[in-house]
Amino acid sequence: MIDLYYWPTPNGHKITLFLEEAGLEYTIKPVDIGKGDQFAAEFLAISPNNKMPAIVDHAPADGGAPVSVFESGAILLYLAEKTGRFLPSAARTRVEALEWLFWQVGGLGPMLGQNHHFNQYAPEKIPYAMDRYTNETRRLYGVLDKRLDGRAFLAGDDYSIADMAAYPWIVPHAKQKMDLVDFPNVQRWFDAISTREATVKAYALGPQVNPALGQPLTEEQRKHMFGQPVK
Numbered sequence: 651m652i653d654l655y656y657w658p659t660p661n662g663h664k665i666t667l668f669l670e671e672a673g674l675e676y677t678i679k680p681v682d683i684g685k686g687d688q689f690a691a692e693f694l695a696i697s698p699n700n701k702m703p704a705i706v707d708h709a710p711a712d713g714g715a716p717v718s719v720f721e722s723g724a725i726l727l728y729l730a731e732k733t734g735r736f737l738p739s740a741a742r743t744r745v746e747a748l749e750w751l752f753w754q755v756g757g758l759g760p761m762l763g764q765n766h767h768f769n770q771y772a773p774e775k776i777p778y779a780m781d782r783y784t785n786e787t788r789r790l791y792g793v794l795d796k797r798l799d800g801r802a803f804l805a806g807d808d809y810s811i812a813d814m815a816a817y818p819w820i821v822p823h824a825k826q827k828m829d830l831v832d833f834p835n836v837q838r839w840f841d842a843i844s845t846r847e848a849t850v851k852a853y854a855l856g857p858q859v860n861p862a863l864g865q866p867l868t869e870e871q872r873k874h875m876f877g878q879p880v881k
């Protein structure tokens with residue numbers, strides 16, 4: 651059994667996408683980042699960077715003590731290795747999946763996260779920052795579109811953890827000021843993933859875990875999410 655420390659955000663969705671695809675049993679442990687759950691000592695013991703997602707695998711492959719993993723890319727890789735699924739085994743395609751997984755966690759996620767911050771959440775409208783991250787988002791969508799030209803998925807013919815990492819960041823494309831009409835390969839890939847049964851199930855969990863999903867943030871939520879104390 652796997653405990654998934656989760657809140658329905660793009661990084662959280664990555665892991666429910668995998669768990670639903672693989673049909674692994676898991677229990678959701680909500681981490682309400684708007685209430686500050688990410689700073690609780692028990693959570694920090696699992697995820698020292700005070701961010702979800704994280705998992706605890708109570709039945710690791712070696713049969714030993716439970717294994718905890720933080721960072722969405724590390725979790726996807728751990729789960730792929732545990733199940734032998736969604737990561738090609740041939741060295742050449744495997745490294746391609748890893749390249750695009752790392753591209754997501756090191757580039758697409760952080761840059762689009764700043765897009766969300768400055769376009770949606772920042773208390774002041776800062777045109778330089780809004781333009782900077784909207785332009786960077788457009789550039790990254792272009793990179794994704796080029797990669798998907800002539801390929802069904804990021805690592806080739808098969809859906810992999812690289813796609814599971816990238817897809818949730820493309821879901822809010824309208825809020826990022828992107829139009830998928832400008833990125834036809836991304837549109838095709840996006841539609842193919844959106845209609846997978848596991849994707850539908852994973853996204854249905856969002857409003858169950860956070861009934862206020864999609865509503866504007868309250869001052870209290872902003873304080874916990876963007877005003878973290880530095881120790």
Ligand SMILES: N[C@@H](CCC(=O)N[C@@H](CS)C(=O)NCC(=O)O)C(=O)O
Pocket residue numbers: 659660661662683688700701702703720721722723755759874875878
């Ligand atoms: N690099 C991390 C990023 C995770 C992340 O940014 N999580 C956000 C929500 S999407 C979070 O937990 N924020 C709470 C906080 O920063 O206090 C990963 O890929 O897992």
